[in-house]
Amino acid sequence: MTKVTMTVNGKSVSAETEGRTLLSAYLRDGLRLTGTHVGCDTSQCGACVVHVDGKPVKSCTVFAQDVAGADVRTIEGMANADGSLGVIQQAFQDHHGLQCGFCTPGMVMSAAALLAENPKPSEHEVRHYLDGNICRCTGYHNIVKAVMAASGQDVSALAAE
Amino acid sequence: MPKDHGIGASSKRREDIRFLTGKGTYTDDMNIAGQAHAVMVRSTVAHGRIKRVDTAAAAAMPGVLAVFTGEDFAAVGGNPAGWLINSRDGTPMREPKRPVLAHGKVRHVGDAYAAVVAETYQQARDAAQVIADDSEIEELPAVVNMAAAVANASNRVHDEIPDNVCYDWGWIEDNRAKVDAAIKSAPHVTTLELVNNRLVPNAMEPRASIGEFFPGTQDYKLTTTSQNPHLTRLLVAAFVLGIPENKLQVVAPDVGGGFGSKIYHYGEEALARCAGRRNAASPSCRTRMAETT
Numbered sequence: 364m365t366k367v368t369m370t371v372n373g374k375s376v377s378a379e380t381e382g383r384t385l386l387s388a389y390l391r392d393g394l395r396l397t398g399t400h401v402g403c404d405t406s407q408c409g410a411c412v413v414h415v416d417g418k419p420v421k422s423c424t425v426f427a428q429d430v431a432g433a434d435v436r437t438i439e440g441m442a443n444a445d446g447s448l449g450v451i452q453q454a455f456q457d458h459h460g461l462q463c464g465f466c467t468p469g470m471v472m473s474a475a476a477l478l479a480e481n482p483k484p485s486e487h488e489v490r491h492y493l494d495g496n497i498c499r500c501t502g503y504h505n506i507v508k509a510v511m512a513a514s515g516q517d518v519s520a521l522a523a524e
Numbered sequence: 525m526p527k528d529h530g531i532g533a534s535s536k537r538r539e540d541i542r543f544l545t546g547k548g549t550y551t552d553d554m555n556i557a558g559q560a561h562a563v564m565v566r567s568t569v570a571h572g573r574i575k576r577v578d579t580a581a582a583a584a585m586p587g588v589l590a591v592f593t594g595e596d597f598a599a600v601g602g603n604p605a606g607w608l609i610n611s612r613d614g615t616p617m618r619e620p621k622r623p624v625l626a627h628g629k630v631r632h633v634g635d636a637y638a639a640v641v642a643e644t645y646q647q648a649r650d651a652a653q654v655i656a657d658d659s660e661i662e663e664l665p666a667v668v669n670m671a672a673a674v675a676n677a678s679n680r681v682h683d684e685i686p687d688n689v690c691y692d693w694g695w696i697e698d699n700r701a702k703v704d705a706a707i708k709s710a711p712h713v714t715t716l717e718l719v720n721n722r723l724v725p726n727a728m729e730p731r732a733s734i735g736e737f738f739p740g741t742q743d744y745k746l747t748t749t750s751q752n753p754h755l756t757r758l759l760v761a762a763f764v765l766g767i768p769e770n771k772l773q774v775v776a777p778d779v780g781g782g783f784g785s786k787i788y789h790y791g792e793e794a795l796a797r798c799a800g801r802r803n804a805a806s807p808s809c810r811t812r813m814a815e816t817t
């Protein structure tokens with residue numbers, strides 16, 4: 364067992380790991396940050412997306428020891444300082460971009476990474492960027508709408524579903 | 525104008541805030557004090573005879589608390605079909621036993637034939653791999669669709685069902701004369717083969733269960749990814765394990781989609797409840813593979 368330290372949501376944290384401990388397990392089991400979900404464990408669904416040094420990664424595909432010392436951000440770190448919903452989270456609620464909520468943390472983290480790279484994405488760009496995030500409930504329309512609304516664009520003409 | 529209060533008002537979903545902030549409570553998010561972890565040993569072949577399941581080495585591995593095989597559940601009930609159908613001749617459908625863990629034969633890729641309960645998930649996984657290595661399953665030819673199952677009736681999926689037919693049911697067959705007459709008098713007849721696909725829902729949240737046993741009252745609690753906890757309680761208590769229903773509480777916390785697949789009761793749920801009793805710990809089973817079978 365090796366103690367791995369990193370910064371998660373602005374706080375320095377550490378937990379015991381084996382060489383095979385995945386970042387997703389480090390967060391969920393080691394730190395009890397269970398907002399990061401594991402839907403497939405095989406890099407396909409995107410429910411486990413977190414930011415590592417500002418880049419979106421599927422945490423089920425990263426060894427915790429490989430990101431020792433990194434700056435990690437999870438869904439638990441996305442609300443405003445006063446606890447209210449952040450802009451993207453609020454847009455998901457306003458546009459009904461979630462149902463069961465299981466894919467939602469990964470969607471919000473991917474969307475945040477997209478808007479950091481590309482503050483005014485087109486609908487096509489949103490769909491393309493969220494390619495690695497699967498949602499079984501919503502049919503995606505309202506997720507795309509929420510992300511575009513969060514970027515400050517008028518979404519009244521987007522297909523509502 | 526939409527109303528903003530009272531009956532008919534549009535209201536925000538109460539669950540959204542916790543889901544959007546990572547504070548939902550799905551079954552696998554829970555961690556009960558002393559919780560142990562169960563991992564299934566699953567078939568890698570579509571059809572096979574279980575020749576040997578040797579659990580001795582796995583049972584001696586670090587952290588392993590209990591090992592189960594199909595043998596342990598041979599005396600209890602199987603997971604019952606939710607809907608009983610009579611064949612056209614009035615005979616009830618022939619329902620084979622669907623055991624908690626496969627016994628004698630495995631019948632699909634992913635069919636669980638053993639399970640390990642250990643202090644950590646990784647320990648349970650390691651031991652499950654050892655059981656897989658120490659087991660011998662003789663692969664048998666498989667029938668993988670309905671037409672093939674009927675055409676190859678000598679290749680029995682369930683040894684006790686000779687023609688691979690569970691029930692024979694059909695509106696057309698029941699109304700053959702009328703159907704023939706209608707087709708005969710039709711101005712145009714098209715012939716085509718229609719295949720009804722097998723339907724397999726795949727929710728984003730994999731199935732998981734936590735079984736707890738309270739020795740003081742002899743009560744059980746099953747927390748599980750269920751769309752239908754009442755039915756699960758009935759099935760686990762009355763049909764599979766034969767315990768009074770009032771001794772079993774079934775809780776469905778936040779559920780990450782189901783689409784019908786989580787209406788049913790699964791063997792892992794009965795196992796979680798048993799493992800809870802045997803160890804006075806609370807195993808949770810988490811695996812994605814069960815979803816695809």
Ligand code: FES
Binds near residue numbers: 408
């Ligand atoms: S859990 Fe990581 S991609 Fe599905």
Ligand code: FES
Binds near residue numbers: 462464497500780
């Ligand atoms: S909201 Fe259920 S999977 Fe996306």
